[in-house]
Amino acid sequence: xxxLDTSSEGHGKKKGGxxxxxxxxxxxxxxxxxxxxxxxxxxxxxxTFNKPNAMEVIMPEKPKPEDTASQTKVKASEALTVIVAQRxxxxxxxxxxESPVVEQTDYSANxxxxxxxxxxxxxxxxxxxxxxxxxxxxxxxxxxxDAQFGHMVDVLDEMKVTKMQRYAxxxxxxxxxxxxxPVE
Amino acid sequence: xxxxxxxxxxxxxxxxxxxKFQPDExxxxxxxxxxxxxxxxxKDKTTIIVSNDGRVFFNFDGxxxxxxxxYQMGKRYExxxxxxxxxxxxxxxxxxxxxxxxxxxxxxxxxxxxxxQQKGIPxxxxxxxxxxxxxxxxxxxxxxxxxxxADNMSQYGKVKRIIQILQExxxxxxxxxxxxxxxxxAKKPD
Numbered sequence: 001x002x003x004l005d006t007s008s009e010g011h012g013k014k015k016g017g018x019x020x021x022x023x024x025x026x027x028x029x030x031x032x033x034x035x036x037x038x039x040x041x042x043x044x045x046x047x048t049f050n051k052p053n054a055m056e057v058i059m060p061e062k063p064k065p066e067d068t069a070s071q072t073k074v075k076a077s078e079a080l081t082v083i084v085a086q087r088x089x090x091x092x093x094x095x096x097x098e099s100p101v102v103e104q105t106d107y108s109a110n111x112x113x114x115x116x117x118x119x120x121x122x123x124x125x126x127x128x129x130x131x132x133x134x135x136x137x138x139x140x141x142x143x144x145x146d147a148q149f150g151h152m153v154d155v156l157d158e159m160k161v162t163k164m165q166r167y168a169x170x171x172x173x174x175x176x177x178x179x180x181x182p183v184e
Numbered sequence: 185x186x187x188x189x190x191x192x193x194x195x196x197x198x199x200x201x202x203x204k205f206q207p208d209e210x211x212x213x214x215x216x217x218x219x220x221x222x223x224x225x226x227k228d229k230t231t232i233i234v235s236n237d238g239r240v241f242f243n244f245d246g247x248x249x250x251x252x253x254x255y256q257m258g259k260r261y262e263x264x265x266x267x268x269x270x271x272x273x274x275x276x277x278x279x280x281x282x283x284x285x286x287x288x289x290x291x292x293x294x295x296x297x298x299x300x301q302q303k304g305i306p307x308x309x310x311x312x313x314x315x316x317x318x319x320x321x322x323x324x325x326x327x328x329x330x331x332x333x334a335d336n337m338s339q340y341g342k343v344k345r346i347i348q349i350l351q352e353x354x355x356x357x358x359x360x361x362x363x364x365x366x367x368x369x370a371k372k373p374d
Binding site for chain 1: 185189195199215218222224335336339340344347351357359360362364
Protein backbone atom coordinates (compact mmCIF):
# COMPACT_ATOMS: atom_id res chain seq x y z
CA UNK A 1 0.00 0.00 0.00
CA UNK A 2 2.46 2.65 1.14
CA UNK A 3 5.63 2.80 -0.83
CA LEU A 4 8.66 5.01 -0.96
CA ASP A 5 9.06 7.16 -3.95
CA THR A 6 12.62 6.56 -5.17
CA SER A 7 12.21 7.80 -8.70
CA SER A 8 12.45 11.46 -7.79
CA GLU A 9 15.93 11.11 -6.28
CA GLY A 10 17.73 12.58 -9.25
CA HIS A 11 15.38 15.46 -9.68
CA GLY A 12 15.45 16.29 -6.00
CA LYS A 13 19.17 17.13 -6.08
CA LYS A 14 18.64 19.44 -8.99
CA LYS A 15 16.05 21.42 -7.15
CA GLY A 16 18.20 21.56 -4.04
CA GLY A 17 15.96 19.77 -1.51
CA UNK A 18 14.30 16.44 -0.81
CA UNK A 19 10.59 16.61 -1.32
CA UNK A 20 8.57 13.56 -0.53
CA UNK A 21 5.46 12.99 -2.46
CA UNK A 22 2.27 13.17 -0.39
CA UNK A 23 0.98 9.65 0.20
CA UNK A 24 -2.47 9.16 1.59
CA UNK A 25 -2.37 7.78 5.14
CA UNK A 26 -5.92 6.45 4.95
CA UNK A 27 -6.15 2.71 4.79
CA UNK A 28 -9.11 0.61 3.83
CA UNK A 29 -10.72 -0.41 7.11
CA UNK A 30 -13.59 -2.45 5.69
CA UNK A 31 -12.04 -5.92 6.19
CA UNK A 32 -11.12 -5.05 9.76
CA UNK A 33 -14.63 -3.87 10.51
CA UNK A 34 -16.02 -7.02 8.94
CA UNK A 35 -13.88 -9.08 11.22
CA UNK A 36 -14.78 -7.01 14.26
CA UNK A 37 -18.47 -7.44 13.65
CA UNK A 38 -18.02 -11.12 13.01
CA UNK A 39 -16.39 -11.42 16.43
CA UNK A 40 -19.09 -9.30 18.04
CA UNK A 41 -21.74 -11.59 16.62
CA UNK A 42 -19.86 -14.69 17.69
CA UNK A 43 -19.35 -13.59 21.27
CA UNK A 44 -22.87 -12.24 21.50
CA UNK A 45 -24.33 -15.58 20.52
CA UNK A 46 -22.09 -17.64 22.77
CA UNK A 47 -22.59 -15.52 25.88
CA THR A 48 -25.19 -16.74 28.31
CA PHE A 49 -26.44 -14.04 30.57
CA ASN A 50 -29.06 -15.89 32.53
CA LYS A 51 -27.31 -17.49 35.43
CA PRO A 52 -29.39 -20.06 37.25
CA ASN A 53 -30.72 -19.29 40.68
CA ALA A 54 -29.93 -21.23 43.77
CA MET A 55 -32.23 -22.13 46.59
CA GLU A 56 -30.49 -22.52 49.87
CA VAL A 57 -31.40 -25.50 51.99
CA ILE A 58 -30.28 -25.85 55.55
CA MET A 59 -30.75 -29.26 57.03
CA PRO A 60 -30.97 -29.76 60.78
CA GLU A 61 -27.74 -30.89 62.34
CA LYS A 62 -27.37 -34.49 63.31
CA PRO A 63 -28.59 -34.82 66.88
CA LYS A 64 -25.80 -35.74 69.25
CA PRO A 65 -26.60 -38.65 71.57
CA GLU A 66 -26.12 -36.54 74.71
CA ASP A 67 -28.69 -33.89 73.85
CA THR A 68 -31.66 -35.98 72.76
CA ALA A 69 -33.28 -35.19 76.08
CA SER A 70 -33.08 -31.45 75.54
CA GLN A 71 -34.60 -31.59 72.08
CA THR A 72 -37.80 -29.66 71.84
CA LYS A 73 -40.79 -31.63 70.71
CA VAL A 74 -43.01 -30.15 68.08
CA LYS A 75 -46.35 -29.11 69.51
CA ALA A 76 -49.08 -31.21 67.92
CA SER A 77 -51.31 -28.23 67.34
CA GLU A 78 -48.57 -26.38 65.45
CA ALA A 79 -47.45 -29.18 63.17
CA LEU A 80 -48.38 -29.56 59.55
CA THR A 81 -47.03 -32.43 57.50
CA VAL A 82 -46.80 -32.16 53.74
CA ILE A 83 -46.21 -35.37 51.85
CA VAL A 84 -44.97 -35.24 48.27
CA ALA A 85 -46.05 -38.35 46.40
CA GLN A 86 -45.56 -39.62 42.87
CA ARG A 87 -47.73 -38.61 39.90
CA UNK A 88 -48.11 -34.95 40.88
CA UNK A 89 -49.95 -35.79 44.06
CA UNK A 90 -49.40 -33.95 47.30
CA UNK A 91 -51.01 -34.66 50.67
CA UNK A 92 -51.08 -32.93 54.00
CA UNK A 93 -52.34 -33.53 57.49
CA UNK A 94 -52.44 -31.42 60.59
CA UNK A 95 -51.07 -32.43 63.95
CA UNK A 96 -49.01 -35.51 64.76
CA UNK A 97 -51.68 -37.94 65.87
CA GLU A 98 -51.52 -41.66 65.13
CA SER A 99 -54.32 -41.74 62.57
CA PRO A 100 -54.55 -38.27 61.09
CA VAL A 101 -56.95 -37.12 58.41
CA VAL A 102 -54.86 -37.10 55.26
CA GLU A 103 -56.13 -34.70 52.65
CA GLN A 104 -55.06 -34.27 49.08
CA THR A 105 -54.23 -30.94 47.50
CA ASP A 106 -52.31 -29.66 44.49
CA TYR A 107 -49.44 -27.28 43.67
CA SER A 108 -51.59 -24.41 42.43
CA ALA A 109 -52.06 -21.14 44.29
CA ASN A 110 -55.44 -22.38 45.49
CA UNK A 111 -54.05 -25.68 46.66
CA UNK A 112 -51.09 -26.05 48.95
CA UNK A 113 -50.51 -22.32 49.34
CA UNK A 114 -54.03 -21.73 50.57
CA UNK A 115 -53.69 -24.57 53.06
CA UNK A 116 -50.41 -23.15 54.34
CA UNK A 117 -51.69 -19.60 54.70
CA UNK A 118 -54.87 -20.68 56.46
CA UNK A 119 -52.98 -22.89 58.87
CA UNK A 120 -50.44 -20.13 59.41
CA UNK A 121 -53.08 -17.59 60.45
CA UNK A 122 -54.81 -20.19 62.60
CA UNK A 123 -51.63 -21.09 64.50
CA UNK A 124 -50.52 -17.48 64.80
CA UNK A 125 -53.81 -16.37 66.31
CA UNK A 126 -53.58 -19.25 68.77
CA UNK A 127 -50.03 -18.24 69.67
CA UNK A 128 -51.17 -14.65 70.11
CA UNK A 129 -53.98 -15.75 72.41
CA UNK A 130 -51.50 -17.70 74.51
CA UNK A 131 -49.22 -14.67 74.66
CA UNK A 132 -46.35 -16.39 72.85
CA UNK A 133 -44.20 -15.26 69.97
CA UNK A 134 -46.01 -15.52 66.67
CA UNK A 135 -43.63 -17.87 64.96
CA UNK A 136 -46.26 -19.75 63.00
CA UNK A 137 -46.54 -23.48 62.38
CA UNK A 138 -43.84 -26.09 61.98
CA UNK A 139 -44.04 -27.64 58.53
CA UNK A 140 -42.60 -31.10 58.09
CA UNK A 141 -41.89 -31.86 54.46
CA UNK A 142 -41.73 -35.51 53.55
CA UNK A 143 -41.42 -37.11 50.19
CA UNK A 144 -41.57 -40.68 49.04
CA UNK A 145 -38.59 -41.87 47.01
CA ASP A 146 -40.46 -42.14 43.73
CA ALA A 147 -41.72 -38.59 43.88
CA GLN A 148 -40.53 -36.12 41.30
CA PHE A 149 -37.72 -33.90 42.55
CA GLY A 150 -39.27 -30.84 40.94
CA HIS A 151 -42.27 -31.13 43.25
CA MET A 152 -40.02 -31.13 46.27
CA VAL A 153 -38.65 -27.82 45.03
CA ASP A 154 -42.22 -26.62 44.50
CA VAL A 155 -43.04 -27.34 48.13
CA LEU A 156 -39.84 -25.69 49.38
CA ASP A 157 -40.69 -22.72 47.22
CA GLU A 158 -44.15 -22.51 48.78
CA MET A 159 -42.44 -22.22 52.15
CA LYS A 160 -40.58 -19.16 50.88
CA VAL A 161 -43.68 -17.70 49.28
CA THR A 162 -45.84 -18.09 52.38
CA LYS A 163 -42.92 -16.94 54.58
CA MET A 164 -42.87 -19.99 56.81
CA GLN A 165 -40.23 -19.58 59.45
CA ARG A 166 -39.98 -23.13 60.61
CA TYR A 167 -39.87 -26.01 58.20
CA ALA A 168 -37.76 -29.09 57.78
CA UNK A 169 -37.21 -31.91 55.33
CA UNK A 170 -37.88 -35.11 57.20
CA UNK A 171 -37.75 -38.75 56.15
CA UNK A 172 -41.09 -40.38 55.61
CA UNK A 173 -42.13 -43.14 58.00
CA UNK A 174 -43.52 -46.50 56.79
CA UNK A 175 -46.80 -45.74 58.59
CA UNK A 176 -47.22 -42.57 56.59
CA UNK A 177 -46.65 -44.44 53.36
CA UNK A 178 -49.56 -46.71 54.15
CA UNK A 179 -51.76 -43.72 54.92
CA UNK A 180 -51.59 -42.51 51.36
CA UNK A 181 -54.25 -43.71 48.95
CA PRO A 182 -52.82 -46.07 46.33
CA VAL A 183 -51.98 -44.85 42.83
CA GLU A 184 -54.73 -45.70 40.39
CA UNK B 185 -16.29 4.97 9.99
CA UNK B 186 -13.82 5.30 12.90
CA UNK B 187 -16.48 5.72 15.62
CA UNK B 188 -18.25 2.62 14.36
CA UNK B 189 -15.02 0.63 14.44
CA UNK B 190 -14.34 1.90 17.95
CA UNK B 191 -17.76 0.75 18.99
CA UNK B 192 -17.36 -2.63 17.35
CA UNK B 193 -14.07 -3.29 19.08
CA UNK B 194 -15.46 -2.11 22.37
CA UNK B 195 -18.20 -4.69 22.01
CA UNK B 196 -15.74 -7.37 20.99
CA UNK B 197 -13.67 -6.65 24.07
CA UNK B 198 -16.73 -6.66 26.30
CA UNK B 199 -18.07 -9.95 25.03
CA UNK B 200 -14.65 -11.53 25.01
CA UNK B 201 -14.14 -10.71 28.65
CA UNK B 202 -17.60 -11.71 29.79
CA UNK B 203 -17.80 -14.97 27.86
CA LYS B 204 -16.94 -18.11 29.70
CA PHE B 205 -16.82 -21.17 27.58
CA GLN B 206 -18.63 -24.04 29.10
CA PRO B 207 -17.34 -27.50 28.46
CA ASP B 208 -20.11 -29.54 26.87
CA GLU B 209 -22.25 -31.43 29.27
CA UNK B 210 -22.87 -35.15 28.95
CA UNK B 211 -26.52 -34.78 30.00
CA UNK B 212 -29.09 -32.08 29.66
CA UNK B 213 -30.53 -30.97 32.96
CA UNK B 214 -33.83 -29.22 33.08
CA UNK B 215 -33.93 -27.17 36.25
CA UNK B 216 -36.99 -27.13 38.44
CA UNK B 217 -38.58 -23.71 38.77
CA UNK B 218 -38.69 -21.59 41.87
CA UNK B 219 -39.09 -17.98 42.90
CA UNK B 220 -35.64 -17.92 44.51
CA UNK B 221 -33.61 -14.90 43.48
CA UNK B 222 -30.24 -15.85 44.89
CA UNK B 223 -27.66 -16.12 42.12
CA UNK B 224 -25.16 -18.90 41.87
CA UNK B 225 -21.58 -17.68 42.35
CA UNK B 226 -19.14 -17.81 39.44
CA LYS B 227 -16.45 -19.81 41.11
CA ASP B 228 -15.75 -22.08 44.05
CA LYS B 229 -18.62 -24.41 43.39
CA THR B 230 -18.86 -28.13 43.98
CA THR B 231 -21.81 -29.32 41.94
CA ILE B 232 -23.50 -32.68 42.25
CA ILE B 233 -25.71 -33.34 39.27
CA VAL B 234 -28.57 -35.83 39.12
CA SER B 235 -29.89 -36.56 35.66
CA ASN B 236 -33.47 -37.57 35.02
CA ASP B 237 -32.41 -41.20 34.49
CA GLY B 238 -30.86 -41.22 37.96
CA ARG B 239 -27.17 -40.99 37.10
CA VAL B 240 -24.98 -38.87 39.34
CA PHE B 241 -22.33 -36.52 37.99
CA PHE B 242 -19.81 -34.38 39.74
CA ASN B 243 -18.31 -31.02 38.88
CA PHE B 244 -15.74 -28.95 40.69
CA ASP B 245 -14.49 -25.48 39.85
CA GLY B 246 -10.94 -24.36 39.37
CA UNK B 247 -8.23 -25.90 37.23
CA UNK B 248 -5.64 -26.29 39.96
CA UNK B 249 -8.17 -27.54 42.45
CA UNK B 250 -9.27 -30.16 39.94
CA UNK B 251 -5.68 -31.26 39.46
CA UNK B 252 -5.28 -31.70 43.19
CA UNK B 253 -8.61 -33.52 43.38
CA UNK B 254 -7.93 -36.08 40.68
CA TYR B 255 -4.48 -36.73 42.08
CA GLN B 256 -5.93 -37.41 45.52
CA MET B 257 -8.73 -39.52 44.06
CA GLY B 258 -6.11 -41.55 42.21
CA LYS B 259 -4.23 -42.06 45.43
CA ARG B 260 -7.39 -43.18 47.20
CA TYR B 261 -8.29 -45.71 44.51
CA GLU B 262 -4.68 -46.69 43.79
CA UNK B 263 -4.67 -45.44 40.25
CA UNK B 264 -1.60 -43.54 39.22
CA UNK B 265 -2.67 -40.88 36.75
CA UNK B 266 -0.09 -39.51 34.36
CA UNK B 267 0.46 -35.76 34.14
CA UNK B 268 -1.40 -35.74 30.83
CA UNK B 269 -4.40 -37.45 32.37
CA UNK B 270 -4.40 -35.01 35.28
CA UNK B 271 -4.26 -32.08 32.89
CA UNK B 272 -7.10 -33.52 30.84
CA UNK B 273 -9.26 -33.89 33.91
CA UNK B 274 -8.44 -30.33 35.00
CA UNK B 275 -10.14 -28.78 31.99
CA UNK B 276 -13.16 -31.05 31.87
CA UNK B 277 -16.59 -30.11 33.15
CA UNK B 278 -18.98 -32.45 34.84
CA UNK B 279 -18.03 -36.09 34.86
CA UNK B 280 -19.99 -39.13 35.85
CA UNK B 281 -17.46 -41.90 35.43
CA UNK B 282 -16.74 -44.54 38.06
CA UNK B 283 -13.09 -44.48 39.14
CA UNK B 284 -12.48 -47.87 37.52
CA UNK B 285 -13.24 -46.33 34.12
CA UNK B 286 -11.74 -42.92 34.76
CA UNK B 287 -8.47 -43.71 33.06
CA UNK B 288 -10.13 -45.02 29.92
CA UNK B 289 -12.35 -41.94 29.91
CA UNK B 290 -9.44 -39.51 30.19
CA UNK B 291 -7.53 -41.27 27.44
CA UNK B 292 -10.42 -41.07 25.02
CA UNK B 293 -9.83 -38.59 22.22
CA UNK B 294 -11.60 -35.28 23.00
CA UNK B 295 -13.85 -35.61 19.95
CA UNK B 296 -14.93 -39.11 20.98
CA UNK B 297 -15.56 -38.16 24.59
CA UNK B 298 -19.23 -37.18 24.14
CA UNK B 299 -19.86 -40.74 22.95
CA UNK B 300 -18.29 -42.26 26.04
CA GLN B 301 -21.05 -43.92 28.03
CA GLN B 302 -20.88 -42.28 31.45
CA LYS B 303 -22.45 -44.61 33.96
CA GLY B 304 -22.69 -42.11 36.77
CA ILE B 305 -20.79 -42.00 40.02
CA PRO B 306 -21.67 -44.87 42.38
CA UNK B 307 -23.49 -43.65 45.48
CA UNK B 308 -24.59 -46.87 47.16
CA UNK B 309 -23.18 -47.71 50.55
CA UNK B 310 -21.02 -50.58 49.26
CA UNK B 311 -19.17 -48.43 46.76
CA UNK B 312 -19.72 -44.83 47.69
CA UNK B 313 -17.38 -42.96 45.38
CA UNK B 314 -19.32 -39.72 45.62
CA UNK B 315 -18.43 -39.61 49.27
CA UNK B 316 -14.72 -39.43 48.44
CA UNK B 317 -15.26 -36.94 45.64
CA UNK B 318 -16.91 -34.65 48.18
CA UNK B 319 -14.39 -35.21 50.99
CA UNK B 320 -11.38 -34.70 48.73
CA UNK B 321 -12.90 -31.72 46.93
CA UNK B 322 -13.39 -30.06 50.28
CA UNK B 323 -9.76 -30.77 51.06
CA UNK B 324 -8.73 -29.25 47.71
CA UNK B 325 -10.86 -26.14 48.17
CA UNK B 326 -12.38 -25.62 51.61
CA UNK B 327 -14.25 -22.49 50.44
CA UNK B 328 -16.23 -24.33 47.83
CA UNK B 329 -19.98 -24.31 48.27
CA UNK B 330 -22.03 -27.42 47.64
CA UNK B 331 -24.70 -27.25 45.00
CA UNK B 332 -27.16 -29.96 44.03
CA UNK B 333 -28.36 -29.66 40.49
CA ALA B 334 -31.05 -32.21 39.90
CA ASP B 335 -33.34 -32.56 36.95
CA ASN B 336 -36.95 -31.55 37.40
CA MET B 337 -38.08 -35.09 36.56
CA SER B 338 -35.48 -36.96 38.59
CA GLN B 339 -36.52 -39.17 41.47
CA TYR B 340 -36.48 -37.62 44.91
CA GLY B 341 -34.97 -40.80 46.32
CA LYS B 342 -31.67 -40.13 44.54
CA VAL B 343 -31.53 -36.59 45.83
CA LYS B 344 -32.38 -37.83 49.30
CA ARG B 345 -29.46 -40.24 49.13
CA ILE B 346 -27.12 -37.39 48.17
CA ILE B 347 -28.40 -35.23 51.01
CA GLN B 348 -27.82 -38.20 53.29
CA ILE B 349 -24.21 -38.52 52.08
CA LEU B 350 -23.71 -34.81 52.69
CA GLN B 351 -25.19 -35.02 56.15
CA GLU B 352 -22.94 -37.93 57.03
CA UNK B 353 -20.10 -35.46 56.51
CA UNK B 354 -21.86 -32.81 58.55
CA UNK B 355 -22.63 -30.69 55.52
CA UNK B 356 -26.02 -29.26 56.36
CA UNK B 357 -25.96 -26.22 54.17
CA UNK B 358 -26.21 -26.50 50.42
CA UNK B 359 -28.10 -25.05 47.51
CA UNK B 360 -30.47 -26.46 44.96
CA UNK B 361 -30.24 -25.08 41.46
CA UNK B 362 -33.50 -23.75 40.12
CA UNK B 363 -34.46 -21.49 37.29
CA UNK B 364 -36.60 -18.46 37.65
CA UNK B 365 -40.34 -18.44 37.94
CA UNK B 366 -42.24 -15.21 38.22
CA UNK B 367 -42.92 -14.46 41.86
CA UNK B 368 -46.55 -15.12 42.76
CA UNK B 369 -48.66 -12.89 44.95
CA ALA B 370 -48.10 -14.43 48.35
CA LYS B 371 -50.94 -13.13 50.44
CA LYS B 372 -53.80 -13.41 47.98
CA PRO B 373 -54.72 -16.98 47.18
CA ASP B 374 -58.44 -16.00 46.80
